[in-house]
Structure formats: structure tokens, C-alpha cells
Amino acid sequence: MDPASLTNITGLTAGIIVTIALIPQLINIIRKNKxxxxxxxxxxxxxxxxxxxxxxxxxxxxxxxxxxxGITFMLAFAITVSVLRLRDKSKKYK
Amino acid sequence: MDPASLTNITGLTAGIIVTIALIPQLINIIRKNKxxxxxxxxxxxxxxxxxxxxxxxxxxxxxxxxxxxGITFMLAFAITVSVLRLRDKSKKYK
Numbered sequence: 402m403d404p405a406s407l408t409n410i411t412g413l414t415a416g417i418i419v420t421i422a423l424i425p426q427l428i429n430i431i432r433k434n435k436x437x438x439x440x441x442x443x444x445x446x447x448x449x450x451x452x453x454x455x456x457x458x459x460x461x462x463x464x465x466x467x468x469x470x471g472i473t474f475m476l477a478f479a480i481t482v483s484v485l486r487l488r489d490k491s492k493k494y495k
Numbered sequence: 496m497d498p499a500s501l502t503n504i505t506g507l508t509a510g511i512i513v514t515i516a517l518i519p520q521l522i523n524i525i526r527k528n529k530x531x532x533x534x535x536x537x538x539x540x541x542x543x544x545x546x547x548x549x550x551x552x553x554x555x556x557x558x559x560x561x562x563x564x565g566i567t568f569m570l571a572f573a574i575t576v577s578v579l580r581l582r583d584k585s586k587k588y589k
Contacts, residue, residue: 408554415551418544425536438532442519450512457509460502 416469423447423476427483436484444484447477510563517541517570521577530578538578541571 402410430436451474458466496504524530545568552560 404554408551411547411551411554415544415547418540418547422537422540422544425540426534429532429534433532435532438523438527438529440520440523443516446512446516446519450509450516453505453509453512457502457505460498460505 413465416465420469420473420476423473423480427476427480430480430483430487434487436487439480439484441481441484441488444477444481448474448481451477507559510559514563514567514570517567517574521570521574524574524577524581528581530581533574533578535575535578535582538571538575542568542575545571 426439430439451470454470455467455474458464458468458470520533524533545564548564549561549568552558552562552564
């Protein structure tokens with residue numbers, strides 16, 4: 402294998418792992434409906450950050466970046482919305 | 496500004512935001528010593544993913560990638576260790 406494709410595979414592997422990383426956290430929230438220990442600022446920043454990564458992918462016309470960071474953006478956004486909603490609810494009932 | 500440097504600035508901005516994103520979560524854990532709602536699998540995957548991003552940065556000899564993803568890796572690793580330790584402790588005292 403030539404070095405360029407080895408580098409690409411390495412980047413792709415890293416991208417896929419980071420992309421799927423947020424799935425267990427989202428499942429956890431859906432199952433337990435609890436978000437007390439999760440930092441909403443972390444997920445707001447991840448949502449903004451990965452949205453800008455998607456813009457970067459569009460600028461570079463790189464489909465892998467658009468696709469992977471697009472999924473991560475959606476997962477981070479879903480977690481952010483869940484955290485803010487559940488936080489709001491738990492405040493109301495306290 | 497030429498398109499290439501605008502693209503670079505966009506990538507740099509995204510990278511910096513994702514890098515600092517994990518700081519509030521780590522501060523949260525240190526302050527509250529509570530990790531019940533945090534998915535350890537998410538942080539284990541983020542640790543592995545960003546470690547591979549650092550390897551990718553080394554392969555591409557790109558200092559910005561090595562530096563930013565290196566910090567994210569260390570933050571994700573610190574959160575993973577904290578979550579596993581506190582999880583273990585809370586099990587012991589239950």
C-alpha cells in the first residue's frame with residue numbers, strides 16, 4: 402500500500418470512530434431521560450464545531466468530511482437539544 | 496483573502512472549537528464528582544478516535560492537527576479515566 406492511501410485510511414478510521422462515538426451517549430439519554438452530569442456547553446460547542454467542519458468539507462469539496470462530520474453534527478445537535486429540554490423539565494418539577 | 500487560506504481558517508476554527516469543547520465537561524466532573532449520566536463508551540471511543548487523528552497528523556506532518564487533536568485526545572482520556580474511576584467508586588459504596 403502506498404503511503405498516501407495508508408494516510409487516507411488512517412484519517413478515515415479516526416473519522417468513523419469519532420463519528421460513532423456520540424451514539425452511545427444519545428442512546429443513554431433516550432433510555433434514562435437523565436442528563437444531570439452532562440455539560441451542555443460541551444455539546445453546544447461540539448455542535449458548532451462540527452457544523453463548521455461540514456462547511457470546511459463543502460469548501461474542500463470532500464464528501465468523506467461532509468458525510469462523517471455531518472453525522473457527528475446531527476448527533477451532537479440531538480444531544481444538545483435533549484440536554485436542554487430535560488434540564489428545563491427537571492427545573493420545572495423541582 | 497484567497498480561497499485556500501479562507502478554507503484553512505475555517506478548518507482551524509472548527510478544530511479549535513472541538514478542541515475546547517471537552518473542557519467544560521472535565522471541569523463539571525472535577526467539581527461535582529458525578530458521572531452517572533455520562534456514557535463511558537462515548538469517551539473511550541473519542542479517546543481512541545482522537546489518538547488515531549494524532550497519528551494521522553504525524554503521517555501528514557501537520558503540526559496543527561497534531562497539536563489540536565493531541566489536546567482533544569488528552570481531554571477525552573482524562574474524562575474517560577475520571578468516569579471509570581468514579582463509576583467504580585460509586586459501585587463500591589452502593
